[in-house]
Amino acid sequence: MAAISRLERLLPPPPPGETWIGDDAAVVAGGLLLAIDSVVQGVHFVGDSEGDLEAAGWRVVVRNVSDIAAMGGEPRRLMVSVAGTVDLDALYAGIIAAAEAYSCPVVGGDLTEADAVVITAAITGSVEGPPVLRSGARPGDVIYVSGPLGGAAASGYKARPQARVAEGRAARRGGATAMIDVSDGFALDLRRLAQASGVGVRLEEVPVARGATQAEAMGGGDDYELIYTGRADAAIGGIRVGVCTDDPTKLPDPAGWTHDL
Secondary structure (H helix, E strand, C coil), X not given: CHHHHHHHHHCCCCCXXXXXXXXXXXXXXXXXEEEEEEEEECCCXXXXXXXXXHHHHHHHHHHXXXXXXXXXXXXXXXXXXXXXXXXXXXXXXXXXXXXXHCCCCEEEEEEECCCCCEEEEEEEEECCCCCCCHHHCCCCCEEEECCXXXXXXXXXXXCCCCCCHHHHHHHHHHCCCEXXXXXXXXXXXXXXXXXXXXXXXXXXXXXXXXXXXXXXXXXXXXXXXXXXXXXXXXXXXXXXXXXXXXXXXXXXXXXCCCCCC
């Protein structure tokens, strides 16, 4: 995204051993993982009923937990900011349910007035040893996905998303070389991983969730499955979907969700 590239030019580079802008989560001293994400009424959710707000609360937590999972890490603590007039009981029913599901309690946050409802969560995580970045794939690495794709789109984005923490941890321990979560669409997010690693992609068969179409599997987004790579003999689980090549121009078409920033 052009906006992210602009920010990378504006911000200072990280010190040795840290990873800042450009991955699923930042990695700072001591292996601490940091991520932040928002859901906005009118963009990520529409209504203001109790069910809509509970779903939005669940979603903002899972989006953050999934970023930690994509580094092979464990979620630890959450901070939540709510801007706008909203039923806090309904919203926090979803936030607390997700926080409990992923053993990642909310420890504070902020409330403020705004014309639109914006819910933002920031998360900390930890990882045993080096995290898995987007940039570690090499030619010859096998590409895997943690599960079938397109289910969120097939449900009209009403299915409750799940973060793949255990799968990310297992992939890291098994020797995954690169990893990213499927938030904006499989094809688009795989393209981001490949570009960060400087490799090309030769796709084979992509698993399609029950009830979904091939197009929804490739570009539907919001699945929060993990894409990861590893050597052919690595025991990292998942479903094989292709191979990394030495031609970085060979990439999937960028089907998926992009923000006009």
